Amino acid sequence: MGQNDGDGYCECVNCKKFYPVNDVPHRFGSKDRSVLYLQFCNKIAEGVTKKYPEATFTVFAYNHTSIAPKNFKLHPSLIPVITYDRLNWVDPERKAKDMIRQSSWSAIAKNVCWYDYFYSNQYVLPRVTSHHVARQLREGYQLRVRHIYIEHLPLGISGFGGNEQIWAEGPLAYLVLKMLWNPFQDEDKVLNDWYETAVGPKAAPYLKRYFDRIEEFWLKKMPKSAWFKRCARTYLVPTWHDYLNVIDKDFFEECAKDLDKVCELAPEGDCKKRAEYFRFAFLNRRNRCEYWLQNQNVRLHSADAFTKLFFKEDFNRGLNGWGIYEHRKYPGKFVFHTAKDGYQNTGAAELLCRKGHTGGIEKTFHITRPMNFRIEVRYRCVGTTEKVIPYISAEWCDDKNEILHSVFYSDIHGVYSEDWATAAFNFTTPYQLPGYLRIRLCNSGSTKGKVQYDDVIILEAPKK
Numbered sequence: 001m002g003q004n005d006g007d008g009y010c011e012c013v014n015c016k017k018f019y020p021v022n023d024v025p026h027r028f029g030s031k032d033r034s035v036l037y038l039q040f041c042n043k044i045a046e047g048v049t050k051k052y053p054e055a056t057f058t059v060f061a062y063n064h065t066s067i068a069p070k071n072f073k074l075h076p077s078l079i080p081v082i083t084y085d086r087l088n089w090v091d092p093e094r095k096a097k098d099m100i101r102q103s104s105w106s107a108i109a110k111n112v113c114w115y116d117y118f119y120s121n122q123y124v125l126p127r128v129t130s131h132h133v134a135r136q137l138r139e140g141y142q143l144r145v146r147h148i149y150i151e152h153l154p155l156g157i158s159g160f161g162g163n164e165q166i167w168a169e170g171p172l173a174y175l176v177l178k179m180l181w182n183p184f185q186d187e188d189k190v191l192n193d194w195y196e197t198a199v200g201p202k203a204a205p206y207l208k209r210y211f212d213r214i215e216e217f218w219l220k221k222m223p224k225s226a227w228f229k230r231c232a233r234t235y236l237v238p239t240w241h242d243y244l245n246v247i248d249k250d251f252f253e254e255c256a257k258d259l260d261k262v263c264e265l266a267p268e269g270d271c272k273k274r275a276e277y278f279r280f281a282f283l284n285r286r287n288r289c290e291y292w293l294q295n296q297n298v299r300l301h302s303a304d305a306f307t308k309l310f311f312k313e314d315f316n317r318g319l320n321g322w323g324i325y326e327h328r329k330y331p332g333k334f335v336f337h338t339a340k341d342g343y344q345n346t347g348a349a350e351l352l353c354r355k356g357h358t359g360g361i362e363k364t365f366h367i368t369r370p371m372n373f374r375i376e377v378r379y380r381c382v383g384t385t386e387k388v389i390p391y392i393s394a395e396w397c398d399d400k401n402e403i404l405h406s407v408f409y410s411d412i413h414g415v416y417s418e419d420w421a422t423a424a425f426n427f428t429t430p431y432q433l434p435g436y437l438r439i440r441l442c443n444s445g446s447t448k449g450k451v452q453y454d455d456v457i458i459l460e461a462p463k464k
């Protein structure tokens with residue numbers, strides 16, 4: 001019986017009776033609504049178990065209901081689902097905090113469920129933490145964890161974009177499923193069995209070393225990253241990739257050497273095919289990681305590094321061939337051109353804000369050579385609510401205008417400004433060339449007013 005994902009708890013007099021007397025945020029940052037929520041769940045459980053005594057229900061230990069209320073009488077058919085990305089446990093402080101939640105629920109429930117977040121392919125570097133997970137499951141069993149739910153998408157199938165359907169995590173899913181049957185078995189035995197079956201006994205030690213190296217990164221290096229510090233919340237954020245900033249220089253080369261060895265030693269047939277598959281998956285990820293690092297580096301280049309003009313648009317002759325995209329519910333309602341307005345009153349593109357929906361204009365360029373780019377765009381917000389977000393993005397597409405999921409987009413949110421302001425960022429070409437660069441100017445986040453764009457300039461510099 002899941003609750004609201006976020007805020008929005010009833011504030012009527014009846015419901016407020018179940019608010020805490022001292023209604024301040026609890027130690028994990030949200031205001032406590034656990035009694036309000038659980039008394040509701042209790043009533044449902046009471047009613048249903050009259051007819052179906054064997055029924056059990058899950059209730060979520062999440063956000064506003066993270067911590068169990070003290071001395072609360074939880075209906076015995078209710079099982080708390082404690083949500084947390086337990087890779088956080090690599091930090092003893094975070095683990096200790098999580099244990100406080102854990103014991104608050106153990107105090108009122110017979111047993112509990114864990115909800116975890118692996119996510120998988122949204123991480124550009126495979127998130128393989130097999131030994132860590134095995135230790136956790138053992139500990140969990142002792143903490144009376146008898147159910148588990150994991151957001152794990154090893155083949156990248158989900159509602160999110162940006163996923164590739166490549167199985168890059170090797171034995172992780174297999175190990176977790178095995179350990180759930182018996183968390184006290186030797187995880188190395190399970191893993192070795194998987195490695196040997198996958199690529200044969202001679203190649204297995206190298207495949208093991210490859211995945212162990214990745215795990216070592218997640219357990220030893222990653223916790224030192226700014227990314228980890230920034231992600232002190234329920235789940236770590238898979239779509240920010242700056243954990244890559246702490247990766248060792250020779251990391252990818254060492255991985256590649258191991259996988260070459262795996263391919264060399266795997267016997268012909270299925271083992272060889274699998275060996276090649278893992279190497280292919282790795283090389284693909286290596287390209288993406290290295291591209292992300294390059295792009296990161298180029299973002300820091302100063303504006304004067306970009307001297308050559310690549311493209312210029314002043315919107316003095318209408319939208320001048322820019323493509324329009326609008327919310328499909330409101331065609332013809334978002335994107336306009338104004339002849340009089342603009343930075344020098346000689347014309348601008350105008351994007352109306354409606355009910356938080358996004359509208360925008362875009363332009364695509366065929367790029368054949370490696371290059372670094374800088375885009376600068378003038379904008380201003382007119383009559384909008386403060387939350388309006390001008391948004392400029394540079395994406396890489398294939399010849400069918402489909403986004404290349406194998407590379408990343410670069411973007412920037414303009415700071416709200418009623419005066420003309422400039423948003424700018426640098427980015428680089430992907431490893432797959434030729435490709436199509438798609439520049440988009442959008443708005444969102446306001447129910448009224450408009451954002452005007454003017455003077456788009458793209459500069460280029462050679463890529464070293």
Ligand SMILES: [Zn+2]
Pocket residue numbers: 010011012013014015016
């Ligand atoms: Zn109410």
